[in-house]
Amino acid sequence: MSHTTIENAAIIPAAFEHLYHPGPKWVDQRFTKDIHLPSISPLGLSITVDDHWSSDLFDGLLRELSLYSTLIGKYRSVEQIRFRGAGINQLSAAELTELVHRIGSLFPMRDSENGEFGIDLCHASVNPNTLALLKGLRFKQLRLHFGDCAELSQNDWMNKVADNIDLFSNFGFKELQCQIHLKHFRDPARLKQLLLSLLLYSPQQIELSGIEDHSRSEPNREDRNYYLGIIKLLTERGYTLLGNHVFISRDNHLFKNLTEQNLQFTPWGFSSPNIKNWFGTGIGAHGQLGNYLYRNTRSPEQYLQLLSEEKLPYQQLATNEIPNELQALLQSLFCYGKIENHTVKSLPTSLQSGVTQEISRAAEQLWLEHDSQQWHLTLSGMVFLRQFYRHLLEAMPANSGVSQQQKCL
Structure with a gap:
């Protein structure tokens, strides 16, 4: 898989916001089993691949998964899995295959209508060999990022979008999800052209990243009108807005949850509320186990050192006490x-x-x-x-x- 940056920007729910404030707050790294997890609820798993990817980090990620298997219990099922991160396209086919098989051996995948087994990709990494690998590994959802085509000429990126989505359709994946970072598309006409091109293929989800960057301060009239224009365009074509940044179609796996008022919002996206515990692995990953919230270290050296000592590599830990x-x-x-x-x-x-x-x-x-x-x-x-x-x-x-x-x- 080729090396091209993927940007992940998410609105972090309230309970996690303090974990993103500057300044590390180290905690005791002892590894114990003093966590109460609901016995029947499925789990969510987020695998973050750092942009400094190396064979050492690959080995560390395998060790981290094993530590969580010991903590959580080998027979706890996983309902939602997402591979993400700026270095996801640096994974070799052999590494991705081993990761998927290791996860399957440690955490049985629960096959349900709410289940998700997804991976983030950029356009540069889309080719028949990559898609054949992902299909063989039984990925259901592919999320395409569009930052790497923003600088191309309009004809070039429109052709690239068409070619890649045609490839996607040929392999029969369950869902195509698209992520657009607004900082790459400040020209409303250019963004509208991209959206209209995507709508020809009816993706199940369109996510807009970067809205939160504007809303940290007072958005001006131009920002407001720009965003409202996007909402109008997509809702008029049958998409439903979740929060203020995710548009889903009627055949998205979450649409039934929406109509039944059975959704939750998490740092890993919208999901079924059946998932009570999420564990994030990899550098900078964040997770929630029981009432504990954590964030892993961002230092590759510290990450590997802690794992070599059989310690979980989190840097910050807190309890959620919001009523x-x-x-x-x-x-x-x-x-x-x-x-x-x-x-x-x-x-x-x-x-x-x-x-x-x-x-x-x-x-x-x-x-x-x-x-x-x-x-x-x-x-x-x-x-x-x-x-x-x-x-x-x-x-x-x-x-x-x-x-x-x-x-x-």
Whole structure:
């Protein structure tokens, strides 16, 4: 697989935001089994391949998977697997094959309608040999990144898109997912042309990365109109918006969950709420096991050193103490674009006043509209979703929330 950078930009849910603040906070690296995991819930697995990929890191990743197998239990099934990261296209065919087989031997794959077995690819790595390998390894979802074609002429990248998606169709994968980083397509006309080209092939998912970069500060009118134009274009062609950055078609594996109001939003994307525990492996990966949240070290040297000592390579560890009632409200906002009256009333007394004030402010700014039962996120509100999300968190009392803990896995 060829070497071309893949960019992953995701909006990180509230419980994980503090793990992304500057400055490492090292914790005791002892390896214990002091974690309670629901006995019947399936797992999610995210494999991050760093852009400094090497044979040593490959061996380290295999060791990390084995450590988690010991911690979690060999017979716990995995419902969602995603290979991702800036170095994913540096994996050799032999390495990818061994990784898939090792995962299968350690964590049986649960075959369900919500199941996902996906991998990120850039256009430069799409060729018949690569797709034949992925088909043979039984990948279901391919997510194509478009950053590497942004600098090509319009005719060249349109031809490249057409050729690659035709190849994809010939191999019969279950889903084609497309990720577009907006920083590469600041020209609205160029982005629209790309989207129209993609829509000819009806991908099951189109994800827009980089929206959160604008919403960290006040988006200007140009940013707002640019984004609203994208929403209008895709929703008019039958796509449904999840959160403010993922558009899915009716044949996406999550569409049934959406119609049944049975979704959750995680750092690894939208998924079935059946998945309660996620473990991330690789440099910089993040995960959630029980009530523990963690993030792996970003240093290849530290990563390998810790694994050589039979220690999990996480750099930061915390417990999630956001009240369940507030988490339910935030999930409803992100998954369905609404806040129901009863979720506000069910909040602890210490939260109700602050959350109600933030909802009122959002309504004044036309981010929300109200009917008799609930508040709905407007198109303008989608542009400011991250900002509103943070405001709701700031309504929490200072002594609640997510705390950094000197605990170990």
